Amino acid sequence: MPHRLTNGLRAVVEARPGSGSVAVRAALPFGSVLDPPDLRGAAQLAWTWAARGAGGRNARERQEAFADAGVRADGGVGRDLAWLAAEGTELTEALSLLAPAWCAPHLDDAEFPVAVRHASEAAAARAEVPEVLVDVALSARVLAPPYDRDPYGEVADLQRAEAPRVRAHLRRHLHPAGGLVIVTGDLQPEAALRALQETFGAFRGTADGTTDGVQPPLPPAALQPASRTVLPDRALRQTHLGVAWPLLPAHDPRAAAQALGMAVLAEGGSSRLFTRLREHDGLAYAVQASAVALPGIAWAEATLATAHARSDRAEAVLLSEVRRLAEGVSEEELVRARALLRTREAERCDTAAGRADAILRDLVLLGRSRSPAERDQDLRLPGRREVREALQAAPCLDPTVVRLSGRPA
Amino acid sequence: MSVRLLARDPAGRRALRLPEGATVLLEPMPHAATAAVAFSFPVGSRDEPDEWAGASHLLEHMAFKGPHGGTAGELDRAFEALGAEANAWTSEDSTVLHATVLPESAAAATTWLAVAAQPRIDEADLEIEREVVIEEIWASLDDPEERATDLAHALAYAGHPLARPVLGTHASVAGMTSERLRAWRDRHWRPERLTVCVAGRFEAEPVIAALLKALAAWTQRPVPTAAARPLRRVPPTLQAGRVSEVHPAAERVHAVLFAPGLAATSPDRIAAAVWARTLGEPGVGALHYALVDPGLADHAELLHEPSEDFGTFAGGFACAPEAAQEVQDRFLAELQRAQERPADAAVWRRAARTLASDLRLHAQRPAERVEPLLRAWSTRGRLHDPAELAAQVHDLPPAAAESLRTARPLDRLALALVRPPANSA
Numbered sequence: 001m002p003h004r005l006t007n008g009l010r011a012v013v014e015a016r017p018g019s020g021s022v023a024v025r026a027a028l029p030f031g032s033v034l035d036p037p038d039l040r041g042a043a044q045l046a047w048t049w050a051a052r053g054a055g056g057r058n059a060r061e062r063q064e065a066f067a068d069a070g071v072r073a074d075g076g077v078g079r080d081l082a083w084l085a086a087e088g089t090e091l092t093e094a095l096s097l098l099a100p101a102w103c104a105p106h107l108d109d110a111e112f113p114v115a116v117r118h119a120s121e122a123a124a125a126r127a128e129v130p131e132v133l134v135d136v137a138l139s140a141r142v143l144a145p146p147y148d149r150d151p152y153g154e155v156a157d158l159q160r161a162e163a164p165r166v167r168a169h170l171r172r173h174l175h176p177a178g179g180l181v182i183v184t185g186d187l188q189p190e191a192a193l194r195a196l197q198e199t200f201g202a203f204r205g206t207a208d209g210t211t212d213g214v215q216p217p218l219p220p221a222a223l224q225p226a227s228r229t230v231l232p233d234r235a236l237r238q239t240h241l242g243v244a245w246p247l248l249p250a251h252d253p254r255a256a257a258q259a260l261g262m263a264v265l266a267e268g269g270s271s272r273l274f275t276r277l278r279e280h281d282g283l284a285y286a287v288q289a290s291a292v293a294l295p296g297i298a299w300a301e302a303t304l305a306t307a308h309a310r311s312d313r314a315e316a317v318l319l320s321e322v323r324r325l326a327e328g329v330s331e332e333e334l335v336r337a338r339a340l341l342r343t344r345e346a347e348r349c350d351t352a353a354g355r356a357d358a359i360l361r362d363l364v365l366l367g368r369s370r371s372p373a374e375r376d377q378d379l380r381l382p383g384r385r386e387v388r389e390a391l392q393a394a395p396c397l398d399p400t401v402v403r404l405s406g407r408p409a
Numbered sequence: 410m411s412v413r414l415l416a417r418d419p420a421g422r423r424a425l426r427l428p429e430g431a432t433v434l435l436e437p438m439p440h441a442a443t444a445a446v447a448f449s450f451p452v453g454s455r456d457e458p459d460e461w462a463g464a465s466h467l468l469e470h471m472a473f474k475g476p477h478g479g480t481a482g483e484l485d486r487a488f489e490a491l492g493a494e495a496n497a498w499t500s501e502d503s504t505v506l507h508a509t510v511l512p513e514s515a516a517a518a519t520t521w522l523a524v525a526a527q528p529r530i531d532e533a534d535l536e537i538e539r540e541v542v543i544e545e546i547w548a549s550l551d552d553p554e555e556r557a558t559d560l561a562h563a564l565a566y567a568g569h570p571l572a573r574p575v576l577g578t579h580a581s582v583a584g585m586t587s588e589r590l591r592a593w594r595d596r597h598w599r600p601e602r603l604t605v606c607v608a609g610r611f612e613a614e615p616v617i618a619a620l621l622k623a624l625a626a627w628t629q630r631p632v633p634t635a636a637a638r639p640l641r642r643v644p645p646t647l648q649a650g651r652v653s654e655v656h657p658a659a660e661r662v663h664a665v666l667f668a669p670g671l672a673a674t675s676p677d678r679i680a681a682a683v684w685a686r687t688l689g690e691p692g693v694g695a696l697h698y699a700l701v702d703p704g705l706a707d708h709a710e711l712l713h714e715p716s717e718d719f720g721t722f723a724g725g726f727a728c729a730p731e732a733a734q735e736v737q738d739r740f741l742a743e744l745q746r747a748q749e750r751p752a753d754a755a756v757w758r759r760a761a762r763t764l765a766s767d768l769r770l771h772a773q774r775p776a777e778r779v780e781p782l783l784r785a786w787s788t789r790g791r792l793h794d795p796a797e798l799a800a801q802v803h804d805l806p807p808a809a810a811e812s813l814r815t816a817r818p819l820d821r822l823a824l825a826l827v828r829p830p831a832n833s834a
Contacts, residue, residue: 018440021770059702063692067759070766087770117704125707128553128660134510162798235657237547268497269473269485278644282540285548305548332486339492343511346442350609351773372442406551 002369003193005201007176012359012369013192014184022091022185023146023352026200028083029178029218030296034134036169041119041153044276046170047077048122053108054339055100057326060195062097069093071264075101078151079143080294081364087353091187099199102174110287112163115373116150120159130404134242134303137231137402141300142244144222148377149356175205178217182359185352213401221294226398235408240303243318247298250365255298255391257382262291262300263337264329264387265322272321275302283314289322293365300396308406321401326395328388341379345372412617413567422782422792424661425617428602429624433617434782434792438775442514444609445775446616447507448522449783450478451604454575455501456639460584464593466499467585470538471594472506477529479627484525493518497526499575502642502717504568504597505783507729509776515611516619522605523623526598532587537833542582549576553659554727556590557691558825562666564652565721565823569645592636593749599632600624606782638672644672644718649821659829661707662733662742666824669812670713673788678715679802680809681722685713686760687752688743689724693759695743700726706736711744717788730829737826744819751814757807765799772796802810 003011035042052059052271066073071088084101086094114377126132140148181200183192223246248258266273267290277287289302306314329337349372362369370378382390415424415432425433453465465633473495475484486791488495488508495508495518506525510518549555559574576582583625592734601626607616647669688694689711691701711724728736771777772795787794 020440020773060698064755064759067690067693067763069764071768072763072770088766106459114702114704119705120731121707125661125727128658130551132659236551238544238551269490270489272483275482275485278541279485279537282537283544284639285541285545306544307547336486336489340489340494341492343443343492343494343509344512347509347774347776349442351770352777353770 005197007201007203008180008398009176009181009192009195009203010284010363011036011198011200012149012180012182013187013189014273014355014359015187015189016185016355019185021087021352021354022183022187023088023356024079024086024091024094024181024183025083025356026098026102026181027065027081027179027360028102028366029080030173031078031080032149032153033080033218034169034173035146035149038157039161039165040157041081041123041148042161042166044076044151044157044170045115045119046166047082048119049076049107049112050101050105050170051075052111052115053106055104057100059111059296065097065284069097071097073098079147079149079185080221090133091183091185091192094102095183095195095199099203102200105170105204107170108165109163112166116161123155123158126152129276130236130240130305131230131303134402135239135301137229138242138244138301139403140342141229141400142223144224147221148217152275153380167246169204176203179203180360182363183354184359188408203312204305207345215343216263221297226400228401229403231402231404233405233407237307238305239406240305240400241306241315241318243302243322243323243399244299245399247394248274248390249296249298249299250293254386254390254393256378257386258335258394259291259341260324260334260379260382260389261329262289263341264333265289265325266302267337271295273302276317276321277314281317283310283317289319295365303355311405314323315401315403319322322396326391328384331384334384334387338379342376345379413665415593418792418794420794420796422794424786424792425626428619430787431603431605431619431620431624434604434786436778436782437476437613437614438609438778441609441775443509443775444512444607444611445507445509445779446518446522447505447606447783448516448777449503449505449604449606450538450598451503451787452505452639453502454573455502455570455642456556458640459572460572460581461589461593461637462581464585464590465504466576467538467542468590468598469497469504469506470542470592471528471534471590472525472529474528474534474538476524476527477782479536484521487521488518489548491517491521492603501571501575501602503783503787505779507776507779508781512610515607515609516615516642519607519619520589520623523549523620523627527627528594530587530591530594535585535587535590539582539585542576543579546576546579546582546801551658552662553656553827554663554665555821556654556656557665557725557825560652560827561667561823564650564825565647565667566645567648569643569780570640589637592633595630596616596633596637596641600627604786605784606779608782639748642718647721647821647823649823651824651826652817653675653826653828656827657829657830658684659827662730663726663727663827664737664824665725666723666822668722668723668819668822670716670818671715672720673715673784675715675720677813678713678720679798679808681713681715681720681813682765682806683710683760683802684813685722685754685757685808686764688747690760690763693756693763695747696740699739699743700736705739707730709736709740733828746813748817748819751811752807756809761802761805765803768795768799768802773814
């Protein structure tokens with residue numbers, strides 16, 4: 001049952017008796033899409049800075065308080081969403097420790113250089129990982145600006161950032177409008193709602209008079225035409241490939257049928273990609289493909305790594321399989337895909353955190369949350385015809401390809 | 410012969426012995442939405458003579474190729490018709506095949522895992538799978554952090570089979586024949602060496618009935634007289650030292666270090682785990698506040714890993730090349746400081762609480778119960794009880810680590826560093 005806190009935050013409370021823990025998720029529409037063009041990573045840096053002290057506790061005191069309470073806490077910034085997460089056994093304490101990051105971030109000048117170092121380290125560490133380089137390049141070519149930016153930003157921009165500008169950026173956007181907070185697990189719903197009101201309900205935003213405290217809406221996300229990119233080669237034994245193509249968005253009534261089709265392509269040991277590329281041809285150890293979604297749009301990403309000498313063949317096999325998907329799936333494939341996805345849905349419900357993540361995703365992409373039974377029912381209904389129609393509505397005709405070639409050291 | 414009860418606990422966990430000699434561990438989790446089933450054989454890379462390096466891992470890859478008379482892919486399709494997420498892992502001391510299913514499919518998943526554990530090993534299948542494992546080896550060699558881990562193993566356990574990667578080498582995998590792999594299977598994947606673990610929501614009787622039926626159908630294969638003999642397991646002596654290597658694909662410095670710890674049979678292993686967290690737990694430990702919190706390193710940690718006959722304090726860091734010396738100096742200084750005085754009471758309490766909390770949180774998912782249940786049984790002959798363990802950890806005083814601290818285990822470090830080429834720093 002959705003609720004509204006008095007500050008406008010949307011709240012979902014779901015009791016899951018016997019789960020032995022509670023999970024909290026909170027999210028705001030704030031991310032790299034709002035980064036100024038000359039300060040890529042501004043949202044990441046601002047969020048990192050806010051975590052350096054809040055509610056009268058510095059970074060260390062906050063981390064120690066979480067540990068004292070036995071609460072696992074986390075947070076981060078993506079393209080369009082900034083989020084907080086906590087798991088533990090005691091809800092009130094988790095909420096009272098988590099909420100100050102939004103309600104009362106210190107943004108001390110003394111902590112700004114540390115936040116810059118943290119954000120720069122995180123961005124630099126990603127630049128070493130070939131899978132990440134391919135993923136970043138793929139997103140940059142699939143998504144139209146401003147969604148094409150990597151949420152971690154650019155080290156050069158981060159290192160010349162100035163505290164007043166980053167502070168103003170965060171204050172302009174740190175506002176309850178469009179925010180969500182979810183609690184699930186072993187809890188009493190009425191008490192949980194009261195605790196939410198007392199903690200996240202006190203979040204009023206930090207608009208400082210430079211704006212009216214009204215956050216502008218995020219720009220709509222859109223996809224770019226297909227392209228092919230070859231990244232500068234690196235001293236790697238393997239060549240890494242990434243392929244992307246548009247899908248039906250999550251709110252489309254055919255999305256569940258499409259998910260079943262994608263599972264036939266890429267989920268499990270009997271999926272088409274695994275069977276062709278690994279079991280039949282031995283071309284790759286791991287090959288993945290999955291749907292990625294933002295509000296209003298979705299696309300598929302498939303990636304693999306293989307020895308350089310075999311990479312042309314691997315790419316040809318990968319592309320032939322993703323293109324063939326629009327022809328539809330067999331009944332046997334559909335039965336397997338449905339069973340596999342239903343098990344995954346059940347597994348999400350094994351933990352409070354898994355269920356909280358599912359609710360968050362539903363709220364962001366669909367504007368409402370589905371019960372486990374409704375999510376299960378969505379997977380039970382589509383037949384072969386519905387799956388084929390969904391796949392033909394978003395066929396992979398001309399995919400975007402990114403290639404990071406290895407070269408012998 | 411009948412099924413024999415070996416142990417049970419108040420939470421309803423049971424250990425059983427089947428007539429064929431297999432052991433069964435059952436953990437009912439009434440609130441779970443799934444069940445996890447695992448088949449474990451006590452064989453891994455430490456059992457392999459040099460010329461057999463990678464045999465356990467390659468055999469694991471062959472499991473899902475299916476039984477004699479079947480075709481490649483049949484087994485995968487059978488698992489997935491159940492909705493099973495089936496997979497496998499190989500470590501230094503065990504090989505585990507596992508699947509997660511809806512509760513009503515637990516018995517069927519058990520049946521199919523029993524089929525997977527009797528793989529045919531055809532040369533044609535093996536030829537493909539060798540290529541797949543070699544790709545896995547290439548991926549590992551391309552990863553600077555994994556390379557640092559391999560170097561640390563080679564340094565710390567030189568002359569011992571633990572020095573080698575679990576995957577084997579390109580040469581050892583390329584040279585593995587189907588005949589040799591069948592011998593490895595016939596010696597090690599036998600009913601009397603099998604432990605089956607089932608955790609989650611399931612009905613025990615159908616699962617046991619399915620298992621009894623499946624094991625009765627296993628082909629009776631004689632133990633090879635000479636081939637595939639495992640090495641005798643000897644506890645390793647960790648050798649201190651330092652090694653550094655330039656990695657052409659590295660842009661950061663990656664360090665992995667090992668120091669001697671306690672075996673899983675040691676009564677002080679829990680104290681060792683908490684003590685390691687006072688140093689290495691993110692947000693709690695001294696390494697975090699010395700290196701990560703000020704932004705010098707993107708990670709720095711230390712944890713305690715107990716095995717059946719030895720233990721290791723394992724840790725490491727990653728940072729920008731220009732910060733590497735300072736990070737290394739501070740990291741080692743914190744290890745020294747931790748050995749020179751008892752842990753601060755508040756830090757100890759936090760470390761204990763994070764460990765207790767992790768034990769409780771990880772006990773929610775049936776799939777995460779398999780490994781601790783198997784390990785507790787194989788190393789200590791005990792049914793793993795996360796709630797009991799969490800309570801013990803929660804109440805453990807700092808004095809519990811004093812004998813460990815004063816033995817100064819962190820003086821005997823094997824440290825491996827992987828660096829970028831000089832011109833990329």
